[in-house]
Amino acid sequence: MSTLASTQIHLASRPTGWPTPDNFATVDVELPELADGEIRVTNEFLSVDPYMRGRMNDAKSYAAPYALNEVMTGGAVGHVIESRAEGFAAGDPVLHQLGWRDIAQGPAGAFRNVDRIPGLPLSAYLSILGMTALTAYVGLLEIAGLKEGDTVFISGAAGAVGSAAGQIAKLKGAKRVIGSAGSAAKVELLTQKYGYDAAFNYKEAPVRQQLRQSAPEGIDVYFDNVGGDHLEAALDSFNPGGRGALCGAISAYNATEPASGPNNMSNMVTRGLNLRGFTVGNYTQHLPAFMADMSAWLSEGKIVFDETIVEGLGNSVEAFIELMRGANTGKMVVKL
Amino acid sequence: MSTLASTQIHLASRPTGWPTPDNFATVDVELPELADGEIRVTNEFLSVDPYMRGRMNDAKSYAAPYALNEVMTGGAVGHVIESRAEGFAAGDPVLHQLGWRDIAQGPAGAFRNVDRIPGLPLSAYLSILGMTALTAYVGLLEIAGLKEGDTVFISGAAGAVGSAAGQIAKLKGAKRVIGSAGSAAKVELLTQKYGYDAAFNYKEAPVRQQLRQSAPEGIDVYFDNVGGDHLEAALDSFNPGGRGALCGAISAYNATEPASGPNNMSNMVTRGLNLRGFTVGNYTQHLPAFMADMSAWLSEGKIVFDETIVEGLGNSVEAFIELMRGANTGKMVVKL
Numbered sequence: 001m002s003t004l005a006s007t008q009i010h011l012a013s014r015p016t017g018w019p020t021p022d023n024f025a026t027v028d029v030e031l032p033e034l035a036d037g038e039i040r041v042t043n044e045f046l047s048v049d050p051y052m053r054g055r056m057n058d059a060k061s062y063a064a065p066y067a068l069n070e071v072m073t074g075g076a077v078g079h080v081i082e083s084r085a086e087g088f089a090a091g092d093p094v095l096h097q098l099g100w101r102d103i104a105q106g107p108a109g110a111f112r113n114v115d116r117i118p119g120l121p122l123s124a125y126l127s128i129l130g131m132t133a134l135t136a137y138v139g140l141l142e143i144a145g146l147k148e149g150d151t152v153f154i155s156g157a158a159g160a161v162g163s164a165a166g167q168i169a170k171l172k173g174a175k176r177v178i179g180s181a182g183s184a185a186k187v188e189l190l191t192q193k194y195g196y197d198a199a200f201n202y203k204e205a206p207v208r209q210q211l212r213q214s215a216p217e218g219i220d221v222y223f224d225n226v227g228g229d230h231l232e233a234a235l236d237s238f239n240p241g242g243r244g245a246l247c248g249a250i251s252a253y254n255a256t257e258p259a260s261g262p263n264n265m266s267n268m269v270t271r272g273l274n275l276r277g278f279t280v281g282n283y284t285q286h287l288p289a290f291m292a293d294m295s296a297w298l299s300e301g302k303i304v305f306d307e308t309i310v311e312g313l314g315n316s317v318e319a320f321i322e323l324m325r326g327a328n329t330g331k332m333v334v335k336l
Numbered sequence: 337m338s339t340l341a342s343t344q345i346h347l348a349s350r351p352t353g354w355p356t357p358d359n360f361a362t363v364d365v366e367l368p369e370l371a372d373g374e375i376r377v378t379n380e381f382l383s384v385d386p387y388m389r390g391r392m393n394d395a396k397s398y399a400a401p402y403a404l405n406e407v408m409t410g411g412a413v414g415h416v417i418e419s420r421a422e423g424f425a426a427g428d429p430v431l432h433q434l435g436w437r438d439i440a441q442g443p444a445g446a447f448r449n450v451d452r453i454p455g456l457p458l459s460a461y462l463s464i465l466g467m468t469a470l471t472a473y474v475g476l477l478e479i480a481g482l483k484e485g486d487t488v489f490i491s492g493a494a495g496a497v498g499s500a501a502g503q504i505a506k507l508k509g510a511k512r513v514i515g516s517a518g519s520a521a522k523v524e525l526l527t528q529k530y531g532y533d534a535a536f537n538y539k540e541a542p543v544r545q546q547l548r549q550s551a552p553e554g555i556d557v558y559f560d561n562v563g564g565d566h567l568e569a570a571l572d573s574f575n576p577g578g579r580g581a582l583c584g585a586i587s588a589y590n591a592t593e594p595a596s597g598p599n600n601m602s603n604m605v606t607r608g609l610n611l612r613g614f615t616v617g618n619y620t621q622h623l624p625a626f627m628a629d630m631s632a633w634l635s636e637g638k639i640v641f642d643e644t645i646v647e648g649l650g651n652s653v654e655a656f657i658e659l660m661r662g663a664n665t666g667k668m669v670v671k672l
Binding site for chain 1: 568584599601605
């Protein structure tokens with residue numbers, strides 16, 4: 001084969017506050033012929049994730065900032081269309097981190113073969129079989145030390161991480177799982193589909209008050225995807241020895257001024273609480289245990305997941321902005 | 337012997353904000369004769385501690401609130417003057433929790449015999465050999481998981497817990513220990529006497545800025561006695577994987593409104609930080625290891641401690657208020 005035209009989405013400027021389409025550029029490039037050891041992949045699904053907002057800033061963080069005028073990297077799945085590397089053949093499904101582009105190509109080491117599981121879309125490797133659900137798994141089991149009989153509160157519960165976390169918590173022995181989300185429809189999904197014992201709409205009344213009502217005997221574990229008033233509410237409702245896994249704080253990602261922290265940090269001392277932040281990239285050693293558990297749960301029909309699919313590479317930026325607005329249920333992906 | 341007149345300090349009303357002498361009452365009581373199994377002790381030193389402020393409120397906390405019109409309980413040391421219990425004889429030095437009174441008596445189980453260590457005042461059992469230094473020991477080793485080579489920041493560093501913590505950190509292998517205190521004299525003590533590598537006066541410039549200057553390569557462990565701007569500064573300077581032991585927040589104890597928390601909690605996620613609150617009462621299983629280490633350090637001259645002594649039971653309230661103001665260096669005690 002030969003050179004090939006390809007389209008990519010670049011970060012063109014760093015957002016201040018909420019990102020806008022102006023911060024991105026659609027760029028057409030000519031891909032070179034494959035070198036020995038390289039493969040070429042046509043992408044089927046791209047991942048848009050809240051953590052990407054942090055990488056758009058030029059700030060010290062766990063992941064390096066995105067470079068200006070380069071591709072928005074991130075998780076993606078597709079099929080090999082040409083291979084000059086051992087172990088990869090045309091048609092193979094693969095996972096990679098090369099991000100928002102229609103065609104990805106490069107050294108085979110940047111790609112991972114995945115097993116196509118009957119009945120599951122390939123996008124499952126971006127959600128329930130991917131980093132998203134691993135985040136839920138690690139946060140609950142490793143970071144928060146979930147124990148049988150715990151009462152668990154999860155914020156952003158209808159999102160990709162939260163919907164997995166609620167089900168994993170129940171499967172691992174939590175007594176009661178409470179979730180918060182931002183619409184009546186999502187709240188209904190939490191209890192009707194994702195196995196939550198109780199759920200509330202955080203837009204309807206103060207989180208602190210609603211959490212107290214939903215967990216009158218207090219909470220033992222908090223899985224934080226939101227920060228802000230949700231973290232404050234958890235600190236208010238924690239039982240002695242409570243443990244929080246801090247996964248993200250979407251409430252603050254687009255703020256232009258630093259937000260005040262919880263006004264009840266003193267509970268940490270008096271109740272002996274533990275808060276631990278984490279990013280899943282430091283815990284990939286748990287991937288084998290996670291894949292074993294999750295594959296079994298999926299095959300036994302014990303876990304469900306949803307995706308919100310936006311069509312077209314050209315709508316990637318819109319998909320990302322809608323994700324930040326909470327328009328998704330379950331994992332937000334872009335389908336090419 | 338017979339009945340005996342005794343003087344006690346009671347909590348008369350719950351303070352709003354800063355406590356005042358009006359919140360307390362001096363009460364003369366007639367003590368009954370000893371029953372079988374009881375001992376009578378004349379107190380030599382009483383402990384006044386920051387945690388007592390929390391117990392003056394009628395709020396859920398790790399320790400039950402002080403009852404109104406009852407004695408202010410807390411650590412005290414003295415000598416047995418009469419015993420009707422096995423294992424206690426007149427003249428024995430003992431430690432107990434019966435608090436602010438000149439004479440303590442009751443069932444022998446409420447008292448613990450202590451070894452009088454040559455060269456040390458009995459008050460050492462309220463400070464360097466007592467709960468105070470155990471708090472420093474547990475906070476660093478158990479809660480913050482101090483490792484050799486760590487850079488450690490300690491707030492309230494010239495207080496009873498902080499002055500012990502700085503020395504323990506160095507003895508356990510910290511590379512660099514930084515302390516903050518509220519006067520030039522205390523700051524000098526930190527580096528000249530307590531083994532701190534660097535120290536600053538938090539009243540002179542923003543803590544965040546001074547900590548950055550004192551720890552240009554960041555901190556790995558933070559021992560928090562202060563809360564507020566000190567905790568925020570620590571979150572700003574933490575290296576990835578940093579660990580904080582939250583022991584108290586004296587900056588907020590007398591506030592009448594909840595104080596905003598740190599405005600940089602998001603660093604917990606991006607840097608994988610861990611904050612753990614604790615109260616030493618839940619960690620007394622470490623007392624034997626602590627006593628072994630501390631006795632050795634004291635006998636080898638490897639650790640020093642200071643006391644600020646206020647004379648007279650009648651000045652207990654003033655001693656406590658002065659403690660809250662930071663007037664003490666090392667352990668604040670009342671000598672009877």
